[in-house]
Amino acid sequence: MNPTEVIPQLKGGKLILAAFVLALANFMVVLDMTIANVSVPHITGSLAVSASQGTWVITSYAVAEAICVPLTGWLAGRFGAVRTFSVSLFGFTLFSILCGLSTSLEMLVICRIGQGLFGGPIMPLSQTLLMRIFPPEKQSQAMGMWAMTTVVGPILGPILGGSISDNWSWHWIFFINIPVGLVCAYAAMRLLKSVETPIHRLKIxxxxxxxxxxxxxxxxxxxxxxxxxxxxxxxxxxxxxxxxxxxxxxxxxxxxxxxxxMVNIHIFKYRSFTISVLALAFGFGAFFGSIVLIPQWLQINLGYTATWAGYLTATMGFGSLLMSPIVAKMATKYDQRALACFGLCLLGGVTLMRAFWVTDADFMALALPQILQGFAVPFFFIPLSNMALASVLPQEMASAAGLMNFLRTMAGAIGASLAVTIWDDHSKVARSELVGNLHVTESQNTLMQQGMSDSSALAYISNLVDREASTLAANHVFLVLAAVFIFAGLMIWLCPRPKSGMGDMPSH
CATH class of the missing domain: 4.10.860 (DNA Excision Repair, Uvrb; Chain A)
Incomplete structure (x- = not known):
């Protein structure tokens, strides 16, 4: 940090409460990225629209948020980080209410755009303000808490969204934001007033x-x-x-x-920031690709319900919650490049385990890689966030956090799209190869001798081939994602060696 800038420090209970408010606000926005995904069938049924039209509920939010995240630095410079954060929370809450009250798809999509525009700056600003309120020697632990909410949010989103939509109504996935948003906005205005950033008359x-x-x-x-x-x-x-x-x-x-x-691209002149953010983007893209693919594979191939697929995916949350504070402490003592490399390579190894999954795998065989992944995620997420933000000047912090979160979000979207596409394309290839090597008539006759009808035997064989082809394709995707994790883990060594602790600036 720049020693010439004196930032008033919060202490004791005020500091803990302020940190909790910032982490909770970030959790709410991250949760909203995925909570609507599993509720789309309920929404389309209620509003009498097609499933493809229903995806606009997700797309509209993602586009609006992606546009606003990189503008965070400009908004914070023009209006102040605390003021922008508080107004964003109020706006996000208002549009959450309107989303819940929507009676048509058009109204819901417009309100989701508003929700995304106000939600965009909340994530990077929660990160920036955590860095401002904690002393340099404790900033790594603060990042650990922030990272924990960012990782656990997308995991809990589908479970919470499914449970609320099944048991109450889809409207409540938006209404649950109201108390959280209002309390966090009010608390931020009261607690963080003393750490407001300087305001500049910036042109639009x-x-x-x-x-x-x-x-x-x-x-x-x-x-x-x-x-x-x-x-x-x-x-x-x-x-x-x-x-x-x-x-x-x-x-x-x-x-x-x-x-x-509007967006300070000059921040990429810092080598440590650029490499850290690129490694984070590659790692998060592969991570998000896997958490989108796994629930779909479980439901299509293994007959899991949406709820049970969510439970299995969520098993990684235990390791993340446990390791986040430990890794944050380690980041102040050890070379953060080594921690990040270890985390990414472990993720690569875990993903490689999935490349050998079979269609009759039991719950524990599927849950073990998830649990191990939970332990690995904080090792790559926290050190890379630390290194990226420690390499810029204090006045560039909001812009850097905005760019970092933007690239991570876009990497997640790209990773998910590519994973699903490769899975689908490779399923067709695998199916053709399996059919070419299968003696269909012989297998059909064997099944008919066991009492099946002609059509039933053929349908059984076709279903079996589809399941095996889908599993082989998923294994192929996991091999690709494992390679991406390893590549990101090796890339981080291009960074200059950072000094211990978040407060010390590494070589650029």
Whole structure:
């Protein structure tokens, strides 16, 4: 940290309460990313729309949030980090109420956009403000608490969303935000007033804002619609890809030459920040790809209910909760590159275990990699977040946190899209290979001798082939994801050696 900036420190109970409020606000927003996913069938049924239209409930929130996250630095500089954080919480809560009261798909999508726009800055600002209220020697532990909420949120989201939609009504997945949002917003205004950041009269970079909305919107829509429309075999996906690529290039040139840029891309001049964020993005992309694929595979192949698939996925939460504070403490004493490399390689090993899953695997065989993954996640998440934010100046902290969370969010979206696409494509290839090696007539005759009818025997064989092909394809995806984890683990050694503790700035 820059020693010339004096930040008033909170102490005792006020510090603990402020940290809890920031972590809870972050948890609420992260939870909202996935809580609606399993509720889409309930929402589409209630509003009488198709399943493909229902996905706009998820897409609209993701696009709006992705656009607003990188603007966090500008918003904090223009209005102050605490003020922006509090207003974002109030806005998020207001749109949560409106989402719950929606009576049509159009109203719900518009309100989800509002929810995403206000929710975007909450995640990076909760991170920034935690760094401001804790002394340098305790900032690593603060990051541990923040990381814990970020990792556990997406796991609990589907379980909570499914339970609420099944037992109450889908409206309540939005209404549960009301008490949390209002309490956190009020508490933040009261507790964090003394750590408000300086305000500057920054001009609005309208050109940068337009280009940002254009390329992120095109990219997110391409990822959401790509699998459904057979990717680049459909003209609309090709057009979206061209818009996203050209938009990104023009946006980058614009922001690098703009005097008051909307997004401070110059932060990437710090080597430690750039490498840490890239490793985090690769790791999170592979992680998110696996947590999207596993529940689907469990339900399609093994006949798990949505609730039980959620329970199995959630077994990783125990390790994450247990190890987060321990890893945060270790990060102040040991080389954080080694901790991150260990975590990513362990994730690679765990994912490799999944590459040998079979269709008749029992619950414990499936849960063991999940439990081990829970122990591994804090090892890569906390040190990389620490290293990235320790390498920038205090006044750049909000911009750095915004960019880091933006790249992590987009990496998650890309990872999920690629994992599902590779799984689907490889299933077709595996099915063709299995059918080519199978003596269908012979197998059918054997089953008919056991009392099955002609059509029943054929259907049984077809179902068996589908299940095996799907499992072989999932194993293939896990091999790819394991390689991505190992690559990210090796990449981190390109970072300069950081000094111990969050407060000391490493070499850039």
């Amino acid at each position: 970079d309208m050109g940068g804002l337009f280009l940002l909305v254009l390329w992120i919107g095109a990219l997110q829509l391409m990822l959401d619609l790509g699998h459904e429309r057979d990717w680049f075999n459909h003209p609309s996906i090709v057009i979206l890809a061209i818009i996203a690529l050209l938009g990104l290039i023009i946006f980058t040139i614009w922001e690098l030459t703009e005097r008051n840029p």
